[in-house]
Amino acid sequence: xxxxxxxxxxxxxxxxxxxxxxxxxxxxxxxxxxxxxxxxxxxxxxxxxxxxxxxxxxxxxxxxxxxxxxxxxxxxxxxxxxxxxxxxxxxxxxxxxxxxxxxxxxxxxxxxxxxx
Amino acid sequence: xxxxxxxxxxxxxxxxxxxxxxxxxxxxxxxxxxxxxxxxxxxxxxxxxxxxxxxxxxxxxxxxxxxxxxxxxxxxxxxxxxxxxxxxxxxxxxxxxxxxxxxxxxxxxxxxxx
Numbered sequence: 001x002x003x004x005x006x007x008x009x010x011x012x013x014x015x016x017x018x019x020x021x022x023x024x025x026x027x028x029x030x031x032x033x034x035x036x037x038x039x040x041x042x043x044x045x046x047x048x049x050x051x052x053x054x055x056x057x058x059x060x061x062x063x064x065x066x067x068x069x070x071x072x073x074x075x076x077x078x079x080x081x082x083x084x085x086x087x088x089x090x091x092x093x094x095x096x097x098x099x100x101x102x103x104x105x106x107x108x109x110x111x112x113x114x115x116x
Numbered sequence: 117x118x119x120x121x122x123x124x125x126x127x128x129x130x131x132x133x134x135x136x137x138x139x140x141x142x143x144x145x146x147x148x149x150x151x152x153x154x155x156x157x158x159x160x161x162x163x164x165x166x167x168x169x170x171x172x173x174x175x176x177x178x179x180x181x182x183x184x185x186x187x188x189x190x191x192x193x194x195x196x197x198x199x200x201x202x203x204x205x206x207x208x209x210x211x212x213x214x215x216x217x218x219x220x221x222x223x224x225x226x227x228x229x230x
Contacts, residue, residue, distance in 0.1 A: 006158075035218055035219070037221075043204070044221070047221075091159065093159075103149075104151075104208070105161070106160070107158055108156060108158040109158050
């Protein structure tokens with residue numbers, strides 16, 4: 001069975017600090033996808049990134065970067081120079097696309113508060 | 117280009133009432149799913165479908181029913197609402213194509229059962 005663990009539940013930082021959100025996953029499949037979603041106070045789920053299990057390249061998008069390490073089953077998310085608008089709940093998720101499987105398993109989320 | 121549309125956005129039900137949460141997508145996605153979000157629990161899968169006429173149970177299916185008669189629609193039925201079903205419900209769709217960009221979520225339905 002697949003599992004996603006986000007051990008941090010709440011993080012509070014001051015604006016302009018860097019912050020890393022941890023994600024550890026478990027799966028028996030060799031083919032899988034990892035995701036990060038942002039849920040701002042308005043409640044919608046905003047897609048941030050998808051990474052497949054064969055692509056271990058780190059990715060940078062503006063102030064956001066992701067570190068995928070299969071050796072430690074981790075997919076960590078770093079926000080550089082955080083801003084108040086980054087305050088949200090962040091979810092890491094895993095999808096095992098084996099056959100017709102369309103299940104997305106979420107971690108419990110990390111609430112990030114960025115103070116001015 | 118609406119994406120995934122959920123209705124209603126808010127609903128209050130009395131215990132024992134039934135209702136249907138609607139979900140429609142216009143992206144011709146094969147996969148559709150329903151999740152519920154509860155504080156401290158993340159999102160949990162209720163039911164999912166890999167195509168018209170095919171549905172299966174997720175992690176928390178009890179008290180819910182689904183059907184998929186068309187590619188576009190995937191309604192979620194609460195048979196006899198209970199206070200434990202108070203939650204925020206999200207519908208999602210995804211393409212089966214390998215190059216698909218991932219799951220698109222609706223804006224959610226906040227359900228309160230009193």
